[in-house]
Amino acid sequence: MPAPHPDSWTRITPEGLYCEPGGFHIDPARAVERAVISHGHSDHARPDHGAVLATPETLAIMTARLGEGRAGREQQALPYHQTLVQNGVRVTLVPAGHVLGSAQVVLEWRGSRLVVSGDYKRQPDPTCLPFEAVPCDVFVTEATFALPVFRHPPMRHEVQRLLDSVRLFPQRAHLVGCYALGKCQRLIAGLREAGYDRPLFLHGAQASMCRLYERRGIALGELLPVPRPEKRGATVLPGEIVLAPPSAEANPWARRLADPVTALASGWMRVRQRAKARGVELPLVISDHADWDDLLATCAEVEAPEVWVTHGREEALIHALAARGVRGRALHLIGREEDEGADPVPAEEEAAG
Amino acid sequence: MSLPAFAELLERLVFTPGRNAKLALMKRFFATQRDPDRGVALAAISGELSFTAAKPSLVRDLVATRIDPVLLAWSHDYVGDLAETVALIWPEPTHRPNRPPPDLAEVVEALELAPKADIPGMLSEWLDLLDPGGRLALIKLVTGGLRVGASGRLARQALAEWSGQPVEEIEEVWHGVPPPYLPLFAWLEGRAERPDPRDAPVFRSPMLAQPLEAPDVAALDHTAFRAEWKWDGVRVQASAGPGGRRLWTRTGEDMSGAFPEILEALDFHAVVDGELLVIRDGEVAPFADLQQRLNRKVVGPKMLKDYPAGLRLYDLLFEAGEDLRALPFDARRDRLEAWFARVKPARMDLSPQVAFSSMEQLAALRDGARAAGIEGLMLKRGDAPYIAGRPKGLWWKWKRAPLAVDAVLMYAQRGHGKRSSTYSDYTFGLWRADGEGGEELVPVGKAYSGYTDQELVWLDRWIRNHTTSRFGPVREVEKELVLEVVFDAAQLSSRHKSGVAMRFPRISRLRPDKPAAEADRLETLMAMVENRPE
Numbered sequence: 001m002p003a004p005h006p007d008s009w010t011r012i013t014p015e016g017l018y019c020e021p022g023g024f025h026i027d028p029a030r031a032v033e034r035a036v037i038s039h040g041h042s043d044h045a046r047p048d049h050g051a052v053l054a055t056p057e058t059l060a061i062m063t064a065r066l067g068e069g070r071a072g073r074e075q076q077a078l079p080y081h082q083t084l085v086q087n088g089v090r091v092t093l094v095p096a097g098h099v100l101g102s103a104q105v106v107l108e109w110r111g112s113r114l115v116v117s118g119d120y121k122r123q124p125d126p127t128c129l130p131f132e133a134v135p136c137d138v139f140v141t142e143a144t145f146a147l148p149v150f151r152h153p154p155m156r157h158e159v160q161r162l163l164d165s166v167r168l169f170p171q172r173a174h175l176v177g178c179y180a181l182g183k184c185q186r187l188i189a190g191l192r193e194a195g196y197d198r199p200l201f202l203h204g205a206q207a208s209m210c211r212l213y214e215r216r217g218i219a220l221g222e223l224l225p226v227p228r229p230e231k232r233g234a235t236v237l238p239g240e241i242v243l244a245p246p247s248a249e250a251n252p253w254a255r256r257l258a259d260p261v262t263a264l265a266s267g268w269m270r271v272r273q274r275a276k277a278r279g280v281e282l283p284l285v286i287s288d289h290a291d292w293d294d295l296l297a298t299c300a301e302v303e304a305p306e307v308w309v310t311h312g313r314e315e316a317l318i319h320a321l322a323a324r325g326v327r328g329r330a331l332h333l334i335g336r337e338e339d340e341g342a343d344p345v346p347a348e349e350e351a352a353g
Numbered sequence: 354m355s356l357p358a359f360a361e362l363l364e365r366l367v368f369t370p371g372r373n374a375k376l377a378l379m380k381r382f383f384a385t386q387r388d389p390d391r392g393v394a395l396a397a398i399s400g401e402l403s404f405t406a407a408k409p410s411l412v413r414d415l416v417a418t419r420i421d422p423v424l425l426a427w428s429h430d431y432v433g434d435l436a437e438t439v440a441l442i443w444p445e446p447t448h449r450p451n452r453p454p455p456d457l458a459e460v461v462e463a464l465e466l467a468p469k470a471d472i473p474g475m476l477s478e479w480l481d482l483l484d485p486g487g488r489l490a491l492i493k494l495v496t497g498g499l500r501v502g503a504s505g506r507l508a509r510q511a512l513a514e515w516s517g518q519p520v521e522e523i524e525e526v527w528h529g530v531p532p533p534y535l536p537l538f539a540w541l542e543g544r545a546e547r548p549d550p551r552d553a554p555v556f557r558s559p560m561l562a563q564p565l566e567a568p569d570v571a572a573l574d575h576t577a578f579r580a581e582w583k584w585d586g587v588r589v590q591a592s593a594g595p596g597g598r599r600l601w602t603r604t605g606e607d608m609s610g611a612f613p614e615i616l617e618a619l620d621f622h623a624v625v626d627g628e629l630l631v632i633r634d635g636e637v638a639p640f641a642d643l644q645q646r647l648n649r650k651v652v653g654p655k656m657l658k659d660y661p662a663g664l665r666l667y668d669l670l671f672e673a674g675e676d677l678r679a680l681p682f683d684a685r686r687d688r689l690e691a692w693f694a695r696v697k698p699a700r701m702d703l704s705p706q707v708a709f710s711s712m713e714q715l716a717a718l719r720d721g722a723r724a725a726g727i728e729g730l731m732l733k734r735g736d737a738p739y740i741a742g743r744p745k746g747l748w749w750k751w752k753r754a755p756l757a758v759d760a761v762l763m764y765a766q767r768g769h770g771k772r773s774s775t776y777s778d779y780t781f782g783l784w785r786a787d788g789e790g791g792e793e794l795v796p797v798g799k800a801y802s803g804y805t806d807q808e809l810v811w812l813d814r815w816i817r818n819h820t821t822s823r824f825g826p827v828r829e830v831e832k833e834l835v836l837e838v839v840f841d842a843a844q845l846s847s848r849h850k851s852g853v854a855m856r857f858p859r860i861s862r863l864r865p866d867k868p869a870a871e872a873d874r875l876e877t878l879m880a881m882v883e884n885r886p887e
Contacts, residue, residue, distance in 0.1 A: 150441075250767060250774055252774055255774055280368060
C-alpha cells in the first residue's frame with residue numbers, strides 16, 4: 001500500500017496547519033487545544049494554548065515571555081531527536097538553526113513524512129544547534145527572503161563593519177537595533193568571536209533573554225544595563241556598543257546616549273530603500289532566516305518532491321522550485337510577521353522618558 | 354582593494370546624516386587609500402567623472418543572460434532601482450577567479466581606453482570579482498548614475514582637515530589640477546610645493562557677508578560703505594580665459610553644464626563675481642523660476658527660452674590674468690565698470706549702486722523694497738580688499754524684515770541624526786473655506802528651525818501628548834497649537850496644494866495662548882505673494 005500523501009492527513013484551519021490523526025496544530029495563530037511550537041518568537045508561540053509540546057529551551061523562552069501560566073496550561077518538553085507518538089503520529093523535533101531551542105517538526109504517519117521547518121537559517125550561529133536536513137515527502141518552508149536579491153553576507157563581515165565604525169567614531173555611542181530573542185545573542189556571540197571583550201550595554205528588553213541564554217550555558221561575556229546620565233542633559237557611553245530593540249532610537253530613552261550612530265541588524269538592510277526608510281545610519285545585514293540561495297539549497301537537500309510555503313514571497317520560491325521540477329504550494333498562513341521575529345517594542349522606554 | 358573601499362565609503366556616506374561624521378569618513382579614506390585611487394575617488398565625489406560608456410540597458414541585458422526573467426522582474430519591482438537590483442542579484446561565480454577586485458583607477462582607465470564593443474565583457478568580468486557593494490558602485494559609475502552623499506566642497510573640507518592646509522588654498526589648486534590630482538596630494542602630504550593653477554579656470558573662494566543685526570546698525574559709519582541691492586538668486590563666479598570657461602557656485606560646485614547660454618557669453622579673459630538670475634525683459638523673475646533651471650544635467654531649448662538666465666555683476670577679481678583682489682572695493686568697482694563698458698558681455702549687466710546719505714534713509718529703502726528678486730541690501734566697505742571667507746565688518750547683508758503669519762500645527766516628523774528621537778519638523782496650515790460652509794486647514798509649509806532648544810523640548814512633548822494618528826515617522830496632531838511662522842517671501846506655486854510657497858519659513862514664536870480658530874487665513878498669505886499675475 002502506498003504511503004498516504006501528507007495533504008490527506010493535514011489541513012489548513014483558520015488557526016493554521018493542523019494534523020488530523022494527531023489532533024494538534026503546529027505554530028497556531030491563536031489559542032488551540034493542542035499545539036506543537038517550533039520556536040519562541042511571538043508570531044509562532046502564541047499564549048493560552050491548552051497543551052504545548054516543544055523543546056525544553058522553547059518552553060523556557062515561552063514561559064519567560066508570555067508569563068507563568070500563559071505558555072500552555074500543560075507543557076510537555078520533547079528534547080531534540082527524541083520521538084513521541086501521538087495517536088499513531090510520530091513527532092520528532094530536529095534543530096532548525098534559527099534561535100535557541102528552534103526546531104523543525106518532523107511528522108510521520110503510515111510511512112509518509114512531513115517536515116515543518118518553522119523559521120530556519122543555514123549560516124553558522126554559535127548560540128544554537130545547526131539546521132539538520134531531514135529527507136521527506138513534503139517540506140514546509142518559510143519564504144521571508146525568497147527573492148534572489150537577498151543573499152546574506154557572513155556575519156563576521158558585518159561585525160567587522162560595526163567594529164570599524166566604533167573605531168572611527170570614538171566619541172559616539174553605537175546603538176544597534178536587534179530583536180531581543182536570537183538576533184541579540186547571536187550578535188553578541190559574533191562580537192565576542194571577533195575578539196571584542198569590552199562590556200556590551202543592553203536595553204532592559206534585551207537583558208532578560210540574554211540571562212536565559214546564559215543560564216542555558218551560552219556565554220555572552222560582560223553585559224551591563226545602560227546607565228542614566230549623572231546630570232540632566234549629559235550623555236553616556238561614547239565609544240561603546242548598546243543593543244536595543246529595533247526602533248528604540250525613536251524613543252526619548254535614546255537621548256541619553258552620546259550622539260548615537262544608529263545601526264540595525266536585519267536581513268532587510270540588504271535593500272537601500274528599506275534602510276533609508278528606517279533612517280538607519282549603519283545598516284547591518286544580519287538575519288536569522290535562510291537567504292535565497294539557502295532556501296533553494298535546503299529544498300534540494302531534503303529531496304522532497306513537494307514544498308509548501310507558509311509565508312513571505314511564496315510566488316518567487318514556487319516559481320524557482322517549478323524550474324527544478326519540484327511542486328510548490330502556497331499555504332497563505334495568516335498571522336506571520338514580515339519582520340524577522342517581530343516583537344512589539346516594549347513599553348519601558350516611553351515611560352522612562 | 355580600493356574599489357571595495359570606495360564602495361564602502363559611498364555606502365556609509367549615503368546613510369550618514371551628520372556633516373562631521375561624513376568628514377571623518379572621508380578623512381580616513383584619503384589618509385588610508387593610495388594614489389591614484391584616492392584621487393579618482395575625489396573626482397567621483399566632486400562629480401568630475403562622467404561616463405556614458407554603458408547605458409542602463411546594457412547592464413539589464415548582461416544580467417538577463419544570467420537570471421530568470423520572471424525573478425528579475427519581481428526583484429526589480431521590489432528593490433525599485435535597476436542598478437541596485439543587478440548588484441544584489443548578480444550570481445556569485447561558481448569558480449571565483451583567483452584575482453583581487455579591480456582598482457578604481459584601473460576601472461576608470463580601462464573605460465576611457467576600451468572600444469565600445471569590449472565594454473560588456475569587461476563589465477561582467479569585474480562584476481564577477483566584486484561583492485554587492487562594489488558591484489553597485491561600479492554600475493553607478495559606468496552608467497553615470499553615481500550619487501554621492503557628500504558634496505565636492507565637503508570632500509575638500511575633509512582634505513583640509515586631514516592635511517592642515519587652508520580649504521581656500523585647496524579650492525584654488527584643485528580645479529587647476531586634473532584627476533587623479535597627484536600634485537595636489539603630494540602637496541597636501543608635504544612631499545611637494547603647492548601646484549600653480551596659472552591660467553586654468555579655477556575657483557577662487559568668494560568673499561562673504563555677515564548678517565547685519567539691529568545693534569550693529571548704530572555703530573556703522575555709513576560714509577565708509579557702499580550699498581547694492583541683495584538679489585534673490587544664486588551667487589556665482591564666472592571664470593574665463595585661454596584655459597577654459599567655468600561657472601561656479603559659491604561653494605565651488607561647477608554648474609557650467611546647466612547654463613550653456615551663460616557659458617557661451619563668457620568670451621573674455623576675466624573672473625567676475627555676480628548673481629545668477631532668471632531675467633525677462635530686464636525684470637528679475639522670482640527665485641522659483643531660477644529653481645527650474647538648477648540641478649539639471651541637460652537643458653532643453655524650451656527651458657532656455659522660458660527661463661532665460663542672466664548674470665548681474667558686482668565684482669571683478671581678475672582682469673586678463675591680473676589679480677585685482679588686493680585692491681580696495683572702490684577701485685575694483687571702477688575697474689569693473691570700465692571693463693564692462695569696453696567688453697559689453699552678453700547676458701550680463703551691472704548691479705547698480707544705491708545712493709544714500711544716512712542709515713535711516715537706507716533702512717527706509719530696504720523696507721520699501723518688496724519687488725520680486727530683492728532680498729534686502731548689501732553694504733560693502735569702500736576700502737576693503739577682496740578677502741576669501743567671511744571677514745568681520747567688511748561686507749554686511751541687511752535683509753528686509755521677514756513676513757509673518759500665525760499658522761496651526763498639523764503634522765510633525767522626527768528629525769535625523771541627533772534629532773531622530775525628537776519631533777523637530779513641522780507642517781503647518783492656514784484656514785480657508787471648505788466649500789460647504791465650514792472652514793478647513795490647508796498645509797502651507799514646513800519648518801525645522803527657528804525655535805530654541807527649550808521650545809523644541811516643549812513642542813516634542815506637546816506633539817506626543819496630542820497625537821491623533823501616526824504614519825511611520827510622521828504624527829498628525831490635534832489642530833490646536835498656533836505657531837508664528839516668519840519667512841522671506843511668498844510665491845505662487847502650482848506644486849503646492851495651497852497654491853503658494855514660502856521662502857525659508859522658520860518658527861519664530863510659539864503661541865499656545867492663541868486659539869487655533871484665530872490663526873491666519875490663506876488669503877492673508879496670498880496677499881503677500883510677489884509674482885501675482887497682473
